[in-house]
Amino acid sequence: MNTEGLLAQRIVNIKSSAIRELLKHSKMEQVISLAGGIPSDALFDFEGLSIATQQAISEQPKSAFQYGLTEGSPLLRERICALCQQRGVFAQPDDVLITAGSQQALDLVMRALVNPGDLFVVERPTYLAALQTLELAEANILSVGSDSDGMRVDELEQLLKTHKIKGVYVVPNFGNPSGLTLSLERREQLVKLAVEHNFLIIEDDPYGELRFSDERHTTLYQVSQQLFGHCENIIYTSSFSKILAPGLRLGWAILPPFLLQKVAIIKQAADLHASALSQSIVECYLGLDRLPAQIEKIRAVYRQKCQILADLLQQQLGDVISFDMPKGGMFLWVRFRQPFNATEWLQETLKQGVVFVPGEYFFAEQPDRSTFRLSFATASEAQMQEAVARLRRAL
Numbered sequence: 001m002n003t004e005g006l007l008a009q010r011i012v013n014i015k016s017s018a019i020r021e022l023l024k025h026s027k028m029e030q031v032i033s034l035a036g037g038i039p040s041d042a043l044f045d046f047e048g049l050s051i052a053t054q055q056a057i058s059e060q061p062k063s064a065f066q067y068g069l070t071e072g073s074p075l076l077r078e079r080i081c082a083l084c085q086q087r088g089v090f091a092q093p094d095d096v097l098i099t100a101g102s103q104q105a106l107d108l109v110m111r112a113l114v115n116p117g118d119l120f121v122v123e124r125p126t127y128l129a130a131l132q133t134l135e136l137a138e139a140n141i142l143s144v145g146s147d148s149d150g151m152r153v154d155e156l157e158q159l160l161k162t163h164k165i166k167g168v169y170v171v172p173n174f175g176n177p178s179g180l181t182l183s184l185e186r187r188e189q190l191v192k193l194a195v196e197h198n199f200l201i202i203e204d205d206p207y208g209e210l211r212f213s214d215e216r217h218t219t220l221y222q223v224s225q226q227l228f229g230h231c232e233n234i235i236y237t238s239s240f241s242k243i244l245a246p247g248l249r250l251g252w253a254i255l256p257p258f259l260l261q262k263v264a265i266i267k268q269a270a271d272l273h274a275s276a277l278s279q280s281i282v283e284c285y286l287g288l289d290r291l292p293a294q295i296e297k298i299r300a301v302y303r304q305k306c307q308i309l310a311d312l313l314q315q316q317l318g319d320v321i322s323f324d325m326p327k328g329g330m331f332l333w334v335r336f337r338q339p340f341n342a343t344e345w346l347q348e349t350l351k352q353g354v355v356f357v358p359g360e361y362f363f364a365e366q367p368d369r370s371t372f373r374l375s376f377a378t379a380s381e382a383q384m385q386e387a388v389a390r391l392r393r394a395l
C-alpha cells in the first residue's frame with residue numbers, strides 16, 4: 001500500500017514521546033529508573049480507594065455505569081470546587097469541566113484556542129506533552145527562559161513588543177521538568193501582561209499540593225482575582241493523578257464561560273465524558289475525607305526522598321553538576337557545569353544500568369543538552385544510592 005499523503009500533515013512530523021520510549025528501558029531488569037514521571041504506587045491509598053469503589057458500585061450503580069453529562073458529575077464538580085478553594089481558586093461548579101486527566105484538558109483547550117500558526121509561549125524547559133498538544137493544534141511555539149524564580153516574565157514582556165500571542169502555557173508550582181516555582185512578583189507581572197495584551201494563561205497545576213513546606217503559592221487565578229476582580233484570562237487545570245491515582249484518569253479545567261461551552265463541544269466529539277465509574281469513585285473518595293491525610297503522607301515522603309537524592313548528587317557529582325533545590329513536586333532538574341551532551345551520555349549510563357530523561361526533549365527550541373531530569377518519586381533510598389553511584393561510574 002502506498003501510504004504517502006494518507007496521514008494528515010499535522011501528524012506526519014510529530015514524534016512519539018521520548019519519555020515513553022525511555023520507559024521501555026526502565027522496565028529492563030537491573031536498570032534503575034529515575035526517568036519516569038509517575039507517582040509512587042507504594043503511597044496509593046488502596047484501602048480508601050477500595051472503600052470508595054465499593055460505595056460507588058453499591059450506592060450509586062446507575063450513575064457509575066450509565067452515560068453522564070459531558071461537563072462531569074454535578075456532585076464531583078462541587079467537590080472539586082471545595083478542593084480548589086483551599087488553593088485560592090474560587091470557582092463555581094459551572095466553571096468546572098471534568099476531563100480524562102489534565103492531559104485531556106490541555107488538548108481540548110489547545111484545540112479550542114489555536115488556529116494554525118497562532119503564537120503560543122512556553123517556558124524553557126517545559127512539559128513535553130503540553131508541547132505535543134500545541135504541535136497537534138498547529139501552534140507556532142515560542143519560548144522564554146527560566147531561572148530560580150521560574151519563567152522569565154521579563155523576556156515575555158520583550159517578546160510582546162513585537163508579537164501578538166494567543167496564550168502562555170506555564171506550570172507555576174514545582175514544574176515538570178524544572179522543579180521550579182514562579183515567584184509572586186512574576187505571577188503578578190504575568191497576569192498583568194495577559195490582561196494588558198489580551199492573551200490567555202494556561203495555569204497547569206498538577207503538583208501544587210505536593211509542596212515540601214507549609215507555604216502555599218498564590219495561584220495565577222487568585223492573583224487575577226485580586227488584581228482585576230476577574231479571572232477571564234486564566235484557564236486553571238489540575239488533576240487527581242499525583243494526589244490520588246493516575247489510573248483513574250481524572251483531571252479538570254476551570255474555564256472562563258466563553259471557553260467552557262466550546263471546550264465541552266470538543267469533549268463531546270472526543271469521548272462524550274470522562275469515565276463515569278472513575279468519577280463516582282473519586283466522588284465517594286472525597287466524601288470519605290481521606291484526601292487531606294493522603295496528601296500529607298505524599299508530601300512527607302517526597303520531601304524526604306528529594307533531600308536524599310539531592311544529598312547524594314551533591315556528594316558524588318557536585319563537582320560536575322548543579323541544581324536548584326525544588327520546593328515540591330517530583331523532579332530534580334540537573335545541569336552540567338561544563339557543556340556536556342546528556343542525551344549521548346544516556347547510552348553510557350544505560351550500560352551501567354541507570355536511566356534518566358535527557359533535558360533536550362523538554363525544549364520547544366534552543367535545547368540545552370547539558371541538562372537532565374531525575375525523578376525521586378518512585379526509587380527507594382537504596383536504589384537512589386546505587387543509581388547515583390552508577391551515574392558517577394558512567395562519567
Ligand SMILES: Cc1ncc(COP(=O)(O)O)c(C=O)c1O
Pocket residue numbers: 037100101102103104127171176204206238239240241246250251
Ligand atoms: C505538568 C503536567 N501537566 C499535566 C500532566 C498530565 O497528567 P494527567 O493527565 O495524569 O492529569 C502531567 C503529567 O505528568 C504533568 O507533568
